[in-house]
């Protein structure tokens with residue numbers, strides 16, 4: 001098996017923007033693009049668990065909430081939608097909202113949704129490049145203007161819109177009340193280094209998001225033991241036989257490929273359908289120079305099997 005280039009779908013949104021540089025080369029003259037959605041070739045396949053997207057905001061997204069697994073299954077869907085955000089670019093003053101400032105009753109929430117005052121009851125936080133947020137299903141949230149965000153999410157796009165800032169799209173306040181936790185949320189995640197090159201950005205029961213920061217002109221081995229998605233967020237090089245440039249997405253499952261890093265280094269986001277980082281994800285390929293063979297020389301760049309990476313000392317990015 002090989003690592004494949006992800007297919008790309010560009011989705012227009014009223015809150016999107018025209019300038020997608022440097023993440024995409026397509027020029028959208030007059031229709032704002034809100035999302036670039038990555039998928040694997042065969043329309044995702046029935047058993048895929050995750051979706052990887054780039055979000056571009058020219059205006060604030062709707063205030064919204066997504067169902068959790070239990071509610072989604074009761075509605076005939078396979079899964080709920082928890083999502084994780086990695087901020088790639090932020091204009092000065094850009095903000096995201098995750099959870100409420102204070103607990104609300106259902107009646108308070110309904111009234112605030114109907115008159116728009118819900119916006120002022122959200123826990124808006126400054127967002128800068130490199131910030132990581134976790135938005136569990138059931139958390140009321142919104143993304144403000146002026147942001148480019150890489151989003152990893154469970155594979156379900158069911159969204160209950162609570163307030164759309166005066167835009168004319170349909171609202172789903174009753175459904176939102178049925179699934180929302182009307183309380184504050186603790187959402188900001190601090191990255192934690194696993195090795196010098198590898199940082200865990202966040203983990204949750206549904207996915208793990210990592211950042212690989214690989215130095216110029218080096219070669220690595222990437223081993224995906226389960227559904228994994230990669231996105232180039234800086235620099236470039238090659239993954240297997242495929243050129244890897246900023247904005248490129250890749251899909252892998254039970255695959256192994258060399259990463260050959262170009263002269264500017266490469267930064268990759270890796271999202272895996274696992275609740276913690278995989279020990280053997282990134283390793284140095286076996287040394288070609290056999291003049292000094294060592295007994296059972298370790299080729300894994302990480303701690304050996306049986307070591308839980310969450311026990312390794314962490315350093316914030």
Ligand SMILES: [Zn+2]
Pocket residue numbers: 064065066083141
């Ligand atoms: Zn959402």
